[in-house]
Amino acid sequence: MENLAGWMARHNRIGLAGIDTRALTRRIRAAGAPNGVIAHSASGEFDIAALLEKARAWPGLEGMDLAKDVSTELHYGWGETREGGLWRLGFGYAGAEGEDRPHVVAIDYGSKHNIFRNLVEAGAKVSVVPATASYEDVMALNPDGIFLSNGPGDPAATGEYAVPVIRQLLDTGKPLFGICLGHQLLGLAVGAKTTKMHQGHRGANHPVKRLSDGLVEITSMNHGFAVERETLPANARETHVSLFDGSNAGLELTDRPAFSVQYHPEASPGPQDSFYLFERFVGSLRK
Numbered sequence: 001m002e003n004l005a006g007w008m009a010r011h012n013r014i015g016l017a018g019i020d021t022r023a024l025t026r027r028i029r030a031a032g033a034p035n036g037v038i039a040h041s042a043s044g045e046f047d048i049a050a051l052l053e054k055a056r057a058w059p060g061l062e063g064m065d066l067a068k069d070v071s072t073e074l075h076y077g078w079g080e081t082r083e084g085g086l087w088r089l090g091f092g093y094a095g096a097e098g099e100d101r102p103h104v105v106a107i108d109y110g111s112k113h114n115i116f117r118n119l120v121e122a123g124a125k126v127s128v129v130p131a132t133a134s135y136e137d138v139m140a141l142n143p144d145g146i147f148l149s150n151g152p153g154d155p156a157a158t159g160e161y162a163v164p165v166i167r168q169l170l171d172t173g174k175p176l177f178g179i180c181l182g183h184q185l186l187g188l189a190v191g192a193k194t195t196k197m198h199q200g201h202r203g204a205n206h207p208v209k210r211l212s213d214g215l216v217e218i219t220s221m222n223h224g225f226a227v228e229r230e231t232l233p234a235n236a237r238e239t240h241v242s243l244f245d246g247s248n249a250g251l252e253l254t255d256r257p258a259f260s261v262q263y264h265p266e267a268s269p270g271p272q273d274s275f276y277l278f279e280r281f282v283g284s285l286r287k
């Protein structure tokens, strides 16, 4: 479902120019539409009853498995270059390849390209595999470390393809790093639970406390589900907490080299406070 402004832009409806969209939005909301959901009729005739019916029929994100639909179909090596150079943080396309880099196999649940850029900037070589890649598919690439990407939908609805594979990958003892959906999937893989948040976190100014030393990172976030800290098993500890609502924002395992964050350390545009996580992960592959 799209918002009214998006619909108008797509249809270039001159006839809508006279409509006070704010007033319309207010009327739709006042009539009880869920927050943020504004439907439209295809004809451009706005029938508020029909709009509301559509909005109410939307089942919500809970139970929706979307990661496999937006993933890549083929596996590929990440080698975004321009004029012979890889993208580098603060430099643009200026870096060079060649040195012996640790190999990260990134499972793409709907990944942002800027994550791959940041992994490369931190010194890794990156191969990307589909969300539905098997344990054997990943291991065939001989990874030094595994990355679990962000992605849409309900983490608990990914069912068969993500969590069982992550469990097997954890057992290899190879370093593993997850972001956002990847963080939630790591949580599920070790037996924690995720729930739909009452209000998600979206935007580029979310303070997060790093519990190891109290440092506050200003982060970028985009999630509607969260790992429930109370359900973390004994071999997982919370590492980061949202200072907006106290929800979990990071975890690490105590018995395996795996950690993950709920926020987006690759944010761009956005604060770069959390780039250290890429350096930490790629640094651990060199050891």
Ligand SMILES: NC(=O)CC[C@H](N)C(=O)O
Residues within 6 Å of the ligand: 149, 150, 151, 152, 153, 154, 155, 179, 180, 181, 182, 222, 223, 224, 225, 226
């Ligand atoms: N950015 C993400 O990876 C989002 C994770 C998940 N789909 C959520 O909404 O919580």
